[in-house]
Amino acid sequence: MNETDIPKAYTPKEWEDDLYRRWTESGFFDPDRCIEAGVTDATKPTFSIVLPPPNVTGVLHAGHAAMLAIEDTIVRYHRMRGDRTLWLPGTDHAAVATQSKVEDILWQEEKKTRYDFSREEFLARLETFARESHDRIKHQIEKLGSSVDWSREAYTLDEKRSLAVRTAFKRMYDDGLIYRGYRTVNWSVKGQSTCSDDELVYIDRKATLSTFRYSEDFPIAIATTRPETKLGDTAVAVHPDDERYREFVGKTYEIGSFAGGPNLSIRIIADEMVDPAFGTGAVGITPAHSHTDYDFYLRHKAEIAFAPADEAVIGTDGAMTRWAGDAYAGLSVADARAKVIASLRAAGLLEHEEEVDQSVGTSDRFKDVVEVLPMKQWFIDVNKEFEKNGRQVSLKELMREAVSSGDIAILPDRFAKTYFHWIDNLRDWCISRQIWFGHRIPVWYRGEEIFCGIDAPQGDGWEQDQDTLDTWFSSGLWTFSTLGWPDTEANDFKTYHPTNLLETGYDILFFWVARMILMSEYFIGMPPFEKVYLHGLVRDAEGRKMSKSLGNIIDPLDVSEVHGADALRMALISGSTPGNDVKLSDEKIVAMRNFTNKLWNLARYIGTMSAETDAAPEPRSDADRYIMRKLEEVAASVTRHLDRYELSLATEELRDFTWGDFADWYVEVHKIEKNDALLRHAFDVILKLWHPFMPFVTEAIHQTFHLDKSEFLMIAKWPVFESTHKMIADANRFELVKGLITAIRNIRATYHIDPAIKMVLSARGASERTIRHKNTIHDNEEIIKRIARIGEIRSIDSSADTPKNSLLIQVGLLQAFLHLEGVIDIAKEKARLEADLAQTEKYAASLESKLGNPAFADRAPKEIVESTKTLLEETRAKAGELREHVASLS
């Protein structure tokens, strides 16, 4: 092959679609296929991750591209490491979001509303839209090179997920955690549906705060920004210590035709929640039209009234009802407000008006200011205690514990605080929506009878609840509904749940992450994932949010069309850290595009030089040795960064090495020294290290220049150098070794293998419950049988209740078990342990020299010197332990 035959620049367009097609056809995105083909060892640990399902509302944006880039990088890395790697894709029907979108389109294009269709017709239109969206989204996911297993693709509204949803609903209903209750909800008049607290978007606006009295002889003035709701007041609350009002507490005042409206009966109550310094220090309580007032009602049920069913003064159409009195009935809220004020002013009851800043909740989807109304809706009770594993807990507590116990780690961890704060303020979750698109509530009515079931009840006359479920109910089940649940015997469920990682934007921590934790903890008794990686928002070059109105939206497809998917992926990953927003600029993308081209041209030089390709790579010069040593260091470091999800750091180091050391320096050296085999070998390693980040260009180079004979770079073995094992001493593995030692020490007189194994696995980052699930072997009998089968241990008395076996055998037992489970490789473990020992000894030596340095020993305070001495002793002790353990492995 000659250089002149190969284009001088990498042309992504000519490669990407074809490569993706070939990857898909190979089937290697499917872990089962990898095992069949011998690419993956079935005994290896699993690495599973679900794709946060994009909404079928349209197209993917830059944020999705970032998500796909990060996840694909991690997934490809694990696949190359040899893990049983599953990345499960899907889409979300996104209930309200999709319906409101389609309603907009229908209105714009046909001037029709949903009421111009039957429920069935309307749903058919939605399904068509959803399918088209789905196809577009799938295409975009593919364009970015995402190595998802399409054979397992799921949709939140498909048959299997529907079964999961109905099963989940029924189970919670039977357990009394789902209830139908009458209380205040957020109501979008425009959307004619409820929305949950989390779906509200608060906007700031100016409002008039009016101070008034209900009547001339009413003793207390109150202030409000919502005078029209005052037509439904039932109480006035004051602080219990407020001297001004103490004498009135407990009295009830009858107001005849308040503001020309209904008669009111106002009770004066005392409540700690009232801020005596704000306004007049007294609050008018409208339990029907304010969540906080409803809470007042709950605390004072004995004293004050809540509007009985359907007696709210504001109706679902956003107009005043007849309960607001004849003078108001039918008026809009705004008109009613003006009328109340006018009436109060005329009667001389209006004492003061001022303009204040106010933030009001609007519907995320329908954009209108929501009204708080009392309605009969379905809720999930987050506070109700129920029995779980022999103790009383609430859903709230389950959600809290999943994170506080460390079962789930959130990256960056500062979001754990946000999460706890959210949980502490959580109200019951309103799950019913008055829209048509979604999972219909599996409840049927016949007269007074009510039936909740997975399928419709037998017999005539039953009518199903008209409402559908909040979209987050079904996405909350996502980690396990996609793996076969409610069939808990399903292979995928048993193999891949809990998943290892959830990668998503921090903006849906509450919506989705928290709901998944709730559902998984409740139904499975385990967290849905071990780790949460929260990425930031993708912003434009100036740091602004991308939005249609600003016209600054960067379409990922456009970018990858021009510069290639790899350049886009790199631009999104490089320089971005968990939890922080990332700015995407043209310059950055171009810089990354230039780098893909750099790799391409390296390949042109290396791949086409005359070389006996079969020659073994032998370092011949100092330059050779330097580049190999550096390469090993970089490989180890990139590996460590990937294990810690530090993708940006990995790309930086790798890029510096590739461009600075390898391309600019070593290639020039090679032009003189001509160590072809070593050059090719080094480049091959570099390509593998780059593959997870830039799958297309690396695979294209692999396919063009055949640096080795394998079919696909995507299933190549991840480069690990024996001599650099000590540098791959990542936290995970270090903890494993530590845990192993602890476990061995803790094997006590009574012989129980379980705690020891648990300890080791938990040191490895798995939660206790995960261990219970993933290793359902509880009796020693079974463990020993399995171990005996692989012949690692020869003589074990399986009926032993007391220690008939030496400590050594128990150590061996433990190791053998771990080996069997694919958790550790003993030979490698020993090498790693030795590396650890070397590092520990090195550390001890450095501490020694520090103590020997007069600058430190004489000038540093005694305590520091002492603590350093202590540290040295500890380090020596640790080295001793390690040495012992290495010996026990020999």
Add this chain to the structure above:
RNA sequence: GGGCAAUUAGCUCAGUUGGUUAGAGCGCCUCGUUUACACCGAGGAAGUCGGAGGUUCGAGUCCUCCAUUGCCCACCA
């Protein structure tokens, strides 16, 4: 009101248990176009690490206060 983050070169940002001389990309300046790459190479200028204190032998890194910006949550009677 409560909380969280950010502030490092002209711009965009790295900098993970405190440790020699603080890094990268883009931009800028000088030089270079004999076949891997001008989507390039060699070299260079450029930072009192937001401000003020403090802890320390040693602080971009830890503590306190302040300033500016952004975000989240709650209240908003």
